[in-house]
Amino acid sequence: MDEKSGGRRTRDNIRIYSPADFAGMHAAGRVAAEILDEIAPLVFPGQTTAEIDRVITEKVQAKGSTSATIGYKGYQHASCISVNHVVCHGIPGDKVLKDGDILNIDVTVIVDGWFGDTSRMYVAGKLSRKAERLIQVTHDALMKGIEAVKPGNTFGDIGAAIQTYVEANRMSVVRDFCGHGLGRVFHAPPNVLHYGRAGLGPVLEEGMFFTIEPMVNLGRPETKVLSDDWTAVARDKSLSAQFEHSIGVTADGYDIFTLSPAGKFYPTWG
Numbered sequence: 143m144d145e146k147s148g149g150r151r152t153r154d155n156i157r158i159y160s161p162a163d164f165a166g167m168h169a170a171g172r173v174a175a176e177i178l179d180e181i182a183p184l185v186f187p188g189q190t191t192a193e194i195d196r197v198i199t200e201k202v203q204a205k206g207s208t209s210a211t212i213g214y215k216g217y218q219h220a221s222c223i224s225v226n227h228v229v230c231h232g233i234p235g236d237k238v239l240k241d242g243d244i245l246n247i248d249v250t251v252i253v254d255g256w257f258g259d260t261s262r263m264y265v266a267g268k269l270s271r272k273a274e275r276l277i278q279v280t281h282d283a284l285m286k287g288i289e290a291v292k293p294g295n296t297f298g299d300i301g302a303a304i305q306t307y308v309e310a311n312r313m314s315v316v317r318d319f320c321g322h323g324l325g326r327v328f329h330a331p332p333n334v335l336h337y338g339r340a341g342l343g344p345v346l347e348e349g350m351f352f353t354i355e356p357m358v359n360l361g362r363p364e365t366k367v368l369s370d371d372w373t374a375v376a377r378d379k380s381l382s383a384q385f386e387h388s389i390g391v392t393a394d395g396y397d398i399f400t401l402s403p404a405g406k407f408y409p410t411w412g
C-alpha cells in the first residue's frame with residue numbers, strides 16, 4: 143500500500159507524506175476549523191452540550207465531510223465537549239452549561255480520505271480571571287510547541303517547549319493523553335508527548351503530519367476515566383483546558399492545517 147501511494151516510513155514508523163498531500167490536509171483541516179468558528183454563538187448559559195453536538199453533526203454533513211469520531215471505538219458523537227474539570231473526551235449530553243463554564247470542543251472530520259482534527263476553548267457567559275489565565279497559558283503552550291517544529295528538531299523539543307512554559311506558569315501538563323500522527327488515518331505513530339526533554343525522541347522530517355494538543359490543569363496533572371469509559375477528568379477536580387491543531391512539517395518549519403478562517407481560534411469569544 144505504502145509503496146503504491148509513494149509513502150515512506152521512518153525508523154520510528156512515522157509516515158512521510160508528499161508535497162501534494164498537504165492540499166488534502168488543508169481541505170480537511172479547514173472544514174473542521176470552520177465548524178469550530180460557526181458554533182461559537184451556540185455556547186451560552188442554558189445551552190446543552192447535546193444541542194451543540196447536534197449542530198456540529200449537521201454541519202459536518204452539510205460541508206460534504208464525514209465525522210471521524212462517530213463509530214470510532216464505539217463513540218457515538220461528532221464532537222467531544224469537555225467542561226471545566228473534564229480533561230478530554232467529554233460526551234455531549236443533557237448537561238446544561240452555566241455561567242462561567244469553560245469548555246473544549248474537539249471536532250475531527252474526514253474530507254476525501256484526509257483527517258482534520260482540531261479543538262479550542264469556549265466560555266459560557268462570564269470568564270473568571272483564573273479560567274482566563276489557564277486558557278491563555280494553554281493556548282500559548284500549544285503555539286510554543288508548534289514553533290519548535292522544523293526538520294532536524296525532535297519531538298522531545300516540542301514536549302519540552304510546552305512543559306517548560308506551562309510549569310513556569312505554575313500549572314501542570316497532563317501526561318495521560320498525547321497528540322498523534324494523522325493523515326489518511328485518525329491516529330498513527332508517533333505519540334506526540336506534551337512534556338519531555340529537548341533533543342530526545344524521533345527527529346522531525348519534512349512531510350510528517352501530526353497533532354499537538356496539550357491539556358493543562360490548574361492543579362495536579364493526574365486524570366481518571368469515568369465509568370462511561372470515555373470522560374477523562376482531573377483527579378483533583380481542578381480546571382482543565384486544551385487546544386489542538388493538526389500540522390505538517392515543511393522544509394523550513396510547519397504548516398498549520400486547522401487555522402481558523404474567522405481568526406477565532408483564540409479567543410473564540412469577545
Ligand code: MF3
Nearest residue numbers: 211214217222231248250259
Ligand atoms: N479528537 C480526539 C483527538 O484529538 C479524539 C476523539 S476520539 C473520540 O485525538 F472517539 F473520543 F471522539
Ligand code: CO
Nearest residue numbers: 259353355386
Ligand atoms: Co487529536
Ligand code: CO
Nearest residue numbers: 248259260386
Ligand atoms: Co481532537
